[in-house]
Amino acid sequence: MIISSFNVNSIKARLPRILEWFDDRQPDVTVLQEIKCVTDAFPAAPFEDRGYHVEVFGQKTYNGVALLSKTPPEDVLRGVPGFDDDNARYIEALIPHDQGAPVRVGGLYLPNGNPAPGPKYDYKLAWMAAFEDHARDLLAQEEAVCLLGDYNVIPDPSGVYAPDRWTEDALFRLETRKAFRRLLNLGYVDALAQVKDAPFYTFWDYQRGAWDKDHGLRIDHCLLSPQAADRLTGGDVDRQVRDPALGNQDAKPSDHVPVWISIGPKETEGGET
């Protein structure tokens, strides 16, 4: 079962390229971030035509997340429990697996937090604290859990093209990295780091020719509970989706690319692939 995440930076502006990627990757579950539309305005039809169930947590102009799955999702949840958030940044559902135990999938769009320090950074840290509480509660259920999306966190220096230039940025500040590390210390596994060799990136700024110079950031992540990590069979970053010269030319690329992992029916011999 392929579980994927894609910060699309507007579902409407990106639709031709998103559909092209869906047809190539054929994910069983996808979470989308920054759809930038209200729930009723989400273009569900082309996804439903491809056999997906569509769950949306929309917002006007900014943010907005969605969860699309080939099997009907159960226990759909919108927002991080117990956190009073003005923004639509989290959606979660229990997804049946055709051969094994179901996987609880949470899709998140963690606040950017810049400029730091300041109120926006305080909001980021508060969001991370609430998410940590929820992630801890999920672990206690002893299920296969996959929490993926745009974390807006660079976990370590390998995740940024010039670490020394980013030490004061909200995505890379020590306090941000420590909050991310606390999630891992709960018992979650950074799945992409398991299946790929560093360095690799998932985002390239639109400005300053970042793509051409490969000035990227690793900020989209997939965290797995032990029960899910034991079933990890693969994963990758679909980097080609960022190339303006490739793919459907009816739309420009997002500044993020899709990431995906594969979850098998049961525990794999020796862990990974």
Place this chain on the structure above:
DNA sequence: ATGGTTGAAAATCAA
């Protein structure tokens, strides 16, 4: 040191 780009929206704000 500044500027460079994109999207939604209607002047800027967020990224």
